[in-house]
Amino acid sequence: MxxxxxxxxxLPRLSPLKMSxxxxxxxxxxxxxxxxxxxxxxxxxxxxxxxxSIGITTQGxxxxxxxxxxxxxKSTGNILSWFHDIPLDxxxxxxxxxxxxxxPRWSNAKFEISTKLPGNPIVQDVKKGxxxxxxxxxxxxxxxxxxxxxxxxxEDPTTKEExxxxxxxNDPLDICEIGTAIIERGSVxxxxxxxxxxxxxxGELDWKVIVVDINDPLAKEVFDIHDLYTKxxxxxxxxxxxxxxxxLADGKPQNKFAFNGxxxxxxxxxxxxxxxxxxxxxxxxxxITGDKIPSIENSTLVGTPGYNGGFETQKLIxxxxxxxxxxxxxISKSHFIPTD
Numbered sequence: 001m002x003x004x005x006x007x008x009x010x011l012p013r014l015s016p017l018k019m020s021x022x023x024x025x026x027x028x029x030x031x032x033x034x035x036x037x038x039x040x041x042x043x044x045x046x047x048x049x050x051x052x053s054i055g056i057t058t059q060g061x062x063x064x065x066x067x068x069x070x071x072x073x074k075s076t077g078n079i080l081s082w083f084h085d086i087p088l089d090x091x092x093x094x095x096x097x098x099x100x101x102x103x104p105r106w107s108n109a110k111f112e113i114s115t116k117l118p119g120n121p122i123v124q125d126v127k128k129g130x131x132x133x134x135x136x137x138x139x140x141x142x143x144x145x146x147x148x149x150x151x152x153x154x155e156d157p158t159t160k161e162e163x164x165x166x167x168x169x170n171d172p173l174d175i176c177e178i179g180t181a182i183i184e185r186g187s188v189x190x191x192x193x194x195x196x197x198x199x200x201x202x203g204e205l206d207w208k209v210i211v212v213d214i215n216d217p218l219a220k221e222v223f224d225i226h227d228l229y230t231k232x233x234x235x236x237x238x239x240x241x242x243x244x245x246x247x248l249a250d251g252k253p254q255n256k257f258a259f260n261g262x263x264x265x266x267x268x269x270x271x272x273x274x275x276x277x278x279x280x281x282x283x284x285x286x287x288i289t290g291d292k293i294p295s296i297e298n299s300t301l302v303g304t305p306g307y308n309g310g311f312e313t314q315k316l317i318x319x320x321x322x323x324x325x326x327x328x329x330x331i332s333k334s335h336f337i338p339t340d
Contacts, residue, residue, distance in 0.1 A: 001176035003239065003253065008057070008150075010179070012166070014299070018124075018247075019029060026178070031066060037146075038263060039230075039231060040103040041297075043290060046056075049073065049080070049085070049087055049107060049300070050088065050245070051098055051188035051189060051190060053074050053075055054070065054071055054072070054073065054074065054080065054086065054188045054285035055071075055072050055073075055074045056069050056070065056071060056185075057069075057070050057072050057079075058070070058321050059318070059319040059321055060197050060319050060321070060322065061321065061322045061323070061324065061325050062109075062324040063109060063124065063131060063136060063324055063325040063327055064124075064324070064325045065124065065126050065131055066115075066292060066319060067123065067124060067186060067188050068114075068122070068123055069119045069121055069122040069123070070088060070113075070119055070316065070317070071085070071100075071119075071186065071188075071266070078191075078299060078311070078313070079119050079299065079310075079311040079313055079317075080119075080299060080300070081113060081119055081297070081298050081311075082100050082113045082120045082121070082122060082151060082301065083113055083115060083120040083151060083152075083172060083294065084120065084152065084284060084296065084297075084298035084300075084301060084306070085151075085298050085299055085300045085301075086098065086100060086151035086152070087151065087152065088150055088151055088153060088277060089190075090269070090277060091273055092246045092270055092274070093336070095192055095193045095223075095270060096190060096191065096192055096193065097128075097150055097190075097191060097193060097265075097273065098150070098189070098190055098191075099148050099149065099150055099151075099175050099177065099188070099189050099191050099211060100122075100148050100149055100150075100151055100187075100188055101146050101147070101148040101177065101183045101184065101185060101186065101187045101189065102122055102148045102149060102183060102185060103142075103143050103146070103147040103148065103157055103185065104143075104146055104182050104183055104185060105143055105144065105145055105146045105182045106140075106141045106142050106143065106144075106146075106182065107142045107143060108134055108135075108141075108142035108327070108331050109124055109132075109133055109327070110124060110131075110132040110133060110134055111123065111124050111125070111126045112125055112149075113149055113170075113171075113172060113337060115170070115171060115294030115295065116154070116294060116295055117170055117271060117295070118295065118297055118311065118315075118316060119297075119311050120294075120295065121316075122185060122186060133327070133328070133331045134246055134251075135246070135249035135250065135297070135331070135333070135335050136331075136333065136334045136335060137245060137246060137248075137249065137334075137337055138330070138334040138335060138336050138337070139231050139243060139334075141241065144238065144239065144242050145149060145176040145177055145178050145239065146176070146177035146179070146181075146182065146183040147174070147175070147176060147177075148174070148175050148177065149172035149174055149175060149278075150172055150173045150175060150209070150273060150276070151172065151173070152172075152280050153172050153173040153273065153276035153277050153280050154168070154170075154172060154276055154279045154280040154283050154294070155168025155169050155170065155171060155173060155204075155205060155206070155207065155276055155279070156170075156171075156276075156279040156282075156288070156293070157169065157170040157204070157293075158288055158290060158293070159279075161205055164198070164205060164258050166203070166204060166205040166207075166313055167198065167204055167205065168204065168205055168276075168279070169201060169204040169205065170204075170293070170294070171206075171272065172225060172276075172280075173207055173272070173276045174189075174206065174207060174208050174209065175209045175210075175211050176208055176209070176210055176211070176230075177191060177206070177211050177212060177213060178187065178210060178211070178212050178218070178232070178235060179196070179212045179213040179216030179218055179219070180217065180218065181213070181216065182215055183213070189213050189214075190213070190214045190215075191211035191212060191213055191214060192196050192211060192212050192214050192222075192267055193209065193210075193211050193224075193269055193270060193273065194210045194211060194212065194217050194222060194223075194224060194225045194227070194228065194269070194316060195209075195210045195224065195225025195263045195264055195265050195266055195268075195270040196209045196210060196225075196263065196264045196268070196272055197210070197239070197240060197243065197257065197261070197263055197264070198257055198258035198259055198264070199243055199254065199255055199256075199257055199258075200256045200257060200258055201255060203268075204332045205258070205326065206241075207272055207276075208243060208304070209269055209272070209273070210228070210236075210239070210263070218231065218232070224265055224266040225263045225264070225265050225266060225269075226265065235262060236269055240257070240261055240263075241339065241340070243255055243257075244256075244257070244261075245337045246254040248270060248335070248337055249335040255325060283296060284296050284298065284301055284304050284305075284306060285304055285305070286304070286305040290296035297311075298327060
């Protein structure tokens with residue numbers, strides 16, 4: 001939970017006249033305490049933002065480095081940070097939270113929330129001056145699940161995870177949504193949390209949390225990671241193999257896993273999410289600083305060091321939306337990787 005000091009920091013600032021009104025102050029404190037319960041970890045002032053109220057605006061040419069997808073509040077038109085302003089709204093008792101979808105299932109372009117750019121748009125990852133795509137591992141096409149992240153979480157690169165003694169990868173906590181639908185980029189969904197897999201990527205801890213949209217028919221049938229072995233036979237094994245092998249087609253070695261590739265169950269995964277949410281809180285309140293940490297600029301977390309009162313849209317949206325660039329022909333090729 002937040003400390004009292006941090007809770008006060010995140011309260012909206014009041015004028016001296018309002019501060020003198022004890023009834024108002026008491027009511028506000030009670031309201032704040034409701035947000036700071038153990039089971040409901042969304043402890044910021046933006047809890048009124050619902051998934052349904054969030055839209056997108058885009059600029060540039062898709063499949064190039066100048067393409068950006070921003071979150072907007074549909075009711076106001078204001079830009080929101082995918083990282084900081086979209087509420088996690090974590091409910092431990094129900095095992096639910098909000099996610100942001102970055103990559104639809106069966107697509108190849110490697111999109112992710114930019115942790116450095118103002119407004120934290122979703123952009124295509126760039127390496128050595130080229131936008132990145134994942135290859136097709138036969139019989140799959142691109143990503144085998146809807147891929148994205150939990151907002152308001154952070155895998156801390158400054159502190160080693162206690163059990164594994166590995167640093168976090170400096171990004172929001174990743175998710176794999178396994179429901180029936182192909183979900184569009186920039187969608188915010190409420191999901192049921194099932195379990196997780198601990199990937200070790202370039203020596204950093206990179207959790208992959210398995211979730212399902214609460215409105216998907218599968219959500220009524222699965223309640224923990226082990227249920228997937230009977231309800232979706234082969235899914236967990238295939239997911240582990242895909243994450244192990246997807247870089248082989250680029251001439252890179254296999255990825256490795258912690259815990260011998262064993263999935264963590266729902267209860268253990270809820271603790272992982274809580275810890276990553278706590279790390280994010282330390283980030284946005286200025287407790288953790290450094291040259292390589294993400295931008296903490298936000299438009300909703302009143303009282304935090306990065307609060308800006310609202311992003312200036314005219315400074316962020318400076319290019320018109322143009323037709324998509326062609327995807328390189330070689331990306332459509334299938335790669336055959338021996339299975340276990």
